Amino acid sequence: MKVRIGLTALALVMSGPAFSQEVVNVFNWSDYIAADTIAKFEAETGIRVVYDVYDSNDVLEARLLAGSSGYDVVVPTSSYLARQIPAGAYQPLDMSKIPNAAGLDEKLMAAVAAHDPGNEHAVIYMWGTNGIGYNVQMVAERLGEDAPTDSWSLVFDPEIASQLADCGISFLDSSSDMFPVALQYLGLDPHSTDEADLERAAELMESVRPHVRYFHSSQYISDLANGETCVAIGWSGDVLIAMDRAEEAGQGVELAYTIPKEGTIEWFDMMAIPADAPNPDNAHAFINFILQPEIVADITNYVFYPNAIPASLEYVDPDIAQDESIYPPEEVMANLFPSPVYDARTDRILTRLWTRVRTGQ
Ligand code: N2P
Numbered sequence: 352m353k354v355r356i357g358l359t360a361l362a363l364v365m366s367g368p369a370f371s372q373e374v375v376n377v378f379n380w381s382d383y384i385a386a387d388t389i390a391k392f393e394a395e396t397g398i399r400v401v402y403d404v405y406d407s408n409d410v411l412e413a414r415l416l417a418g419s420s421g422y423d424v425v426v427p428t429s430s431y432l433a434r435q436i437p438a439g440a441y442q443p444l445d446m447s448k449i450p451n452a453a454g455l456d457e458k459l460m461a462a463v464a465a466h467d468p469g470n471e472h473a474v475i476y477m478w479g480t481n482g483i484g485y486n487v488q489m490v491a492e493r494l495g496e497d498a499p500t501d502s503w504s505l506v507f508d509p510e511i512a513s514q515l516a517d518c519g520i521s522f523l524d525s526s527s528d529m530f531p532v533a534l535q536y537l538g539l540d541p542h543s544t545d546e547a548d549l550e551r552a553a554e555l556m557e558s559v560r561p562h563v564r565y566f567h568s569s570q571y572i573s574d575l576a577n578g579e580t581c582v583a584i585g586w587s588g589d590v591l592i593a594m595d596r597a598e599e600a601g602q603g604v605e606l607a608y609t610i611p612k613e614g615t616i617e618w619f620d621m622m623a624i625p626a627d628a629p630n631p632d633n634a635h636a637f638i639n640f641i642l643q644p645e646i647v648a649d650i651t652n653y654v655f656y657p658n659a660i661p662a663s664l665e666y667v668d669p670d671i672a673q674d675e676s677i678y679p680p681e682e683v684m685a686n687l688f689p690s691p692v693y694d695a696r697t698d699r700i701l702t703r704l705w706t707r708v709r710t711g712q
Pocket of ligand 1: 381383428479586589618620
């Protein structure tokens, strides 16, 4: 108890005006950090954290490429990082200032080296999958026991989606998350940049568009939890956060997360430092702090995404460590594919098609 009071007092003193010059500006995904991570960092280092959130790689990218974002640490998905590095968006990390990076899983870091050659610019923050979150009871009431909750057809087959429209379907508002899974469902290459393929994926999504209540990439957490919607294409941990909130509310909302059998995206979100970060030293300190096994385990326990520090598993809640929707088993992993890297031409096609899908015209 004494220690806790001591730290809080220290944090108060250090965040006071006398120390206000030491700052780190962090731009991270919403619902993506433990409740006490920032306070712990501030108490330990005396560096004040200015924390801002987004729910879209496209929003982050627009800020970064406009320059002078003012951010010191950002968390792009590795497939976006891949095209942002050659655009000069990031500085190489000084690994001598991130000794805890030695604890990163070598296999996972080797996998993301496909997007960041030599792992020079970024380290893994959390990773996860795209899948379907659904309300067990509402879906069963409408589709019976045969509801294809293990398949993308739940949301991409108009016959099925139309029966769920009244309880509310939501899609991620992210073309780079939606096109690959739509292509995969169609049996096409999920990484295809062929305009005809992308057109087919758009037509598929347009065919269910009348049954989709909204497109949003974070709103579905509370809506699923409250029973306001019944099905969401979403990110693994976010659906599990909804599940956790539903349980806590005790209103009898039972949710589940499914990784569709056709396969899905496995993505990695990366901590990186913008080229023009105003406080690069503090950025390195923040990244190093996060990579401590106990700290990163706290985050995993709070947001239900796996991290890439194997030594953290000892501190991860056993229910989470054994949850196959968080840590997919081998046979499911074999069905996952990395998020695609889109070039500027494909990006333009996707933006145009996505506007058409979203607006339904
Ligand atoms: C965090 C969602 C991040 C997942 N709430 C998308 N990369």
